[in-house]
Amino acid sequence: MATFFFNFRQGKFYQVDDLGCEFESVEDAYLGAFSAAQDMWRELLIKRQNPLLCAFDVMDEEGRHLFTLPFVEVLDACRGREDAPRPPVPHRHVLQQTLDHQANAVRVMLGVSSTVADAKATLREAWNLLDQVAKLT
Amino acid sequence: MSRDSLDLEGVLRDAKPSLHEAELLERCFAHTLTAEAGRELQVAGSPLSRPKMILSGWVGLARFLDDGRRQFMDLHIAGDFTAFRLRSDAHAQAYAICLTPVQYVEVAEILHGVNAQPGLYPGLLAKMRASEEEQRARLFDHILRVGRMLAHERLAHFALELYRRHERVGLATAQSFPMPLTQEVLGDVLGLSTVHINRTLQQLRREGLLKTANGRWQIPNIEALRAVAAETREPGSIS
Numbered sequence: 001m002a003t004f005f006f007n008f009r010q011g012k013f014y015q016v017d018d019l020g021c022e023f024e025s026v027e028d029a030y031l032g033a034f035s036a037a038q039d040m041w042r043e044l045l046i047k048r049q050n051p052l053l054c055a056f057d058v059m060d061e062e063g064r065h066l067f068t069l070p071f072v073e074v075l076d077a078c079r080g081r082e083d084a085p086r087p088p089v090p091h092r093h094v095l096q097q098t099l100d101h102q103a104n105a106v107r108v109m110l111g112v113s114s115t116v117a118d119a120k121a122t123l124r125e126a127w128n129l130l131d132q133v134a135k136l137t
Numbered sequence: 138m139s140r141d142s143l144d145l146e147g148v149l150r151d152a153k154p155s156l157h158e159a160e161l162l163e164r165c166f167a168h169t170l171t172a173e174a175g176r177e178l179q180v181a182g183s184p185l186s187r188p189k190m191i192l193s194g195w196v197g198l199a200r201f202l203d204d205g206r207r208q209f210m211d212l213h214i215a216g217d218f219t220a221f222r223l224r225s226d227a228h229a230q231a232y233a234i235c236l237t238p239v240q241y242v243e244v245a246e247i248l249h250g251v252n253a254q255p256g257l258y259p260g261l262l263a264k265m266r267a268s269e270e271e272q273r274a275r276l277f278d279h280i281l282r283v284g285r286m287l288a289h290e291r292l293a294h295f296a297l298e299l300y301r302r303h304e305r306v307g308l309a310t311a312q313s314f315p316m317p318l319t320q321e322v323l324g325d326v327l328g329l330s331t332v333h334i335n336r337t338l339q340q341l342r343r344e345g346l347l348k349t350a351n352g353r354w355q356i357p358n359i360e361a362l363r364a365v366a367a368e369t370r371e372p373g374s375i376s
Contacts, residue, residue, distance in 0.1 A: 006332050019349075021320055021335045036332030043287055056332070 003061050004029040006036070011053040026066055029058055033069040034077075041074055141315045142193035142240060143215045147307055152264070157257045161250055165190075165242050172239045179220040179233040188221035188248050194239030195317060197326070198231040208283075209326040211275055212236075214299075216306035218244065218268050225252055237317045283328040286367065288337040291327045294366035296347060300356055313348075313355035341365075 003020040023029040033056045044051040055070040145166040154162060169192060172178060178189065178196060196213040210231050213219040219233055219241070225248075251262045278298065282291045303314035318326070320334045327334065341347040346362050348355040356362050 006335060008336060015339070017335065017339065019335050019339055021331050023331075032330065032332045035330040036336065039288070039330045039333045040336075046287065 004032075004066070005059040005061075005063075006033060007057040007059060009053075009055045009057060010049070017059075020061075030067060030069065033058055034074070037069060037071045037074050041071065141215070141308060143306060143308070144192065148190070148216065152260060154260050155258070158260050161247055161258065161261070165244050165247055168242065170241055170243065172235045172241065174235050174237050174239075176235045176239075177232055178235065178239075178241075179229045179231075181229050181232050183229050185220055185222050185227045185229055186245065188244050189219050189241040190244050191215050191217050191219055192240040192242065194241075195236040196239055197234050197236045197322065199234055199325070200231050207325050208328065209322070210279065211272060212299075212326065214302060215308055216302075218265065221248070221265075221268070223248070223252070223265055223269055236322055288327075288329055288333055289340055289365060290367050291329070292323075292334070292337050292341060293346065293362050295327060296341075296354055296356060297359070297362055297366055299354070300359070311355065312357065312359065313353045315352060316349065316354040317352055 001022045001024060003022055004026075005017040005020045007017050008015045021029075021032060023032055037051075037054070037056070040054070041051045044054065051071045051074075053071075055068055057068050058066045060066055145162060148162070148166075172194075179185065179187075181200065191213055193215050196217075196219050197209040198211045198213070199207045199209050201207045213233070220229065221244070247258075247261055248265070251258045251265060255262050275298070278294070282294050286294060299316075300309055300312065300314050303309040308314065320331045320338070323329075324331045324334045329337070338347070338349065341362075342349060345357060346365060348357060
């Protein structure tokens with residue numbers, strides 16, 4: 001474990017961390033800073049302060065600057081995500097959809113019946129014509 | 138024992154036990170046990186058949202999510218019963234984890250005696266009933282804290298609760314009390330990230346509301362901290 005110091009910047013205001021937090025690695029310290037920024041976004045908004053002006057400057061025990069995490073990175077992490085919320089698609093009631101399907105089925109059945117009737121009539125006419133041809137010959 | 142520990146005299150402070158009660162307590166306090174930090178004193182779902190009284194150290198009652206996140210529902214400190222319910226068929230709702238080395242005594246015999254012959258142990262029965270009520274009141278305070286308060290309010294409210302609990306068992310001195318918890322554990326108690334706890338502690342220190350040094354927290358001005366905690370009623374107390 002190592003101690004990391006999370007100096008806080010908010011616009012012109014700068015606050016040095018004299019307490020420090022323990023993390024296993026710089027990567028864990030980054031995740032810790034990110035998680036805190038997520039927490040603090042909500043509180044800053046409630047206090048009507050602008051999170052976009054805030055950042056953590058993270059230092060090691062020797063006072064060396066390791067990285068800066070601007071709070072805007074919390075927003076950046078949300079951009080371009082496929083599961084971003086989409087506008088709702090209006091959908092019809094399932095009962096209405098069933099009735100529509102039934103009506104379509106009836107229309108198709110009527111069409112088939114009509115076609116079969118036409119075919120039967122054509123067949124009858126063909127037989128009549130064949131009968132007449134047979135009588136003439 | 139150090140000033141962070143209780144003994145039988147400390148537990149009986151201001152109490153006047155009957156002869157039967159004094160004998161029972163002496164039998165239980167004859168065998169002090171120790172558990173190292175990280176040990177589970179109870180597993181969620183298991184019967185609460187081995188209640189204990191803590192003499193020193195801190196125990197956290199935790200529930201876990203599948204991904205490893207945890208939330209402490211309550212903390213038990215010196216003078217508190219842990220793994221305890223008055224009802225004999227109760228089961229644990231959370232894991233009881235030692236957050237520091239813990240000294241304790243088993244009090245199953247007391248619980249059995251109180252349930253079997255309440256008339257013989259009126260003082261102990263009253264103490265156990267009060268302990269159950271306090272645990273319930275603390276749970277309500279905790280829900281209010283993590284559900285509605287901002288970070289600095291949560292920490293102020295939590296510090297006041299701990300101060301009063303230590304004060305009640307005689308372990309608070311000069312408006313200060315021991316604070317062995319890491320920022321990570323404090324985060325899991327208060328539902329905040331570790332770095333946010335760090336920032337909030339510094340804010341309360343800068344404002345002169347909390348002093349942290351040598352593993353202790355001191356509250357220089359209790360009324361000022363109460364104002365920050367946004368509480369009209371004292372945290373952890375029963376109204």
